Amino acid sequence: MVSADEKELSRVVRSVSSADYWEGRYRSGGNSGKGSYGRLAVYKAHLINCLVHREKIETVVEFGSGDGHQASLFAIPHYTGVDVSSHAVDRCREAFGKRPGWDFVTAEDFVPSRQYDLSLSLDVVYHLFEDAVFEQYMHRLFAAATRFVLVYSSDHEDPDRAVHVRHRKYSDWVRDNIPGWRCLRRFEQPYPRIGDEDPAGSSFAFFRLYGRTNTEVGDSAAIPGGAGSGL
């Protein structure tokens, strides 16, 4: 249940753009949030690393790459991190600048001049509270991929959940607006949020893997939570 005070606070925060919210958060020493640390980060990285390995994925782009802690757990040969916050991009360039095949760019400077095997969105979609920003982000996410798009997000409607959070049923939007792609699989998430319990170690988010309509994914049993999961 969201109180009247929380709704008012949410309204005030949303008078600042989502981009400004993140830039301000990083500039004041903040990080990417609880989902980028601890067991949730380990789970996300493990699933991604398994997928990259099983599907022989060489090139990955992530939209909303954050402060770099989550990326530090990735075993990915060629990785481009894109973020709306120039401060976050600077932090990542400092941390990973010397890693061959890795680079970081701001969302403003990103030029869609090439495509990648896999396009990633991790803990970003439910932070895009402006409709136009959400739609532009989703088009960019899918346009960047040749083989797979992997989204880790909540996927239900709850527009007033919290400050800087707007849950959306994004999978319906993808179905209706991104032709040529389909959800291949959804993965059960091992630490689901139940009520207000353990907000640091649990999440509303879970993975959906999208592929071109003619794509098959490899050995699902090798990817955690992959076997037998419905869409």
Ligand SMILES: C[S@@+](CC[C@H](N)C(=O)[O-])C[C@H]1O[C@@H](n2cnc3c(N)ncnc32)[C@H](O)[C@@H]1O
């Ligand atoms: C909760 S953090 C997640 C960071 C990272 N993906 C992870 O899982 O650790 C959300 C990130 O999305 C970025 N972001 C927000 N809106 C964006 C947009 N429209 N385009 C690209 N990045 C965006 C924020 O700056 C922030 O770094």
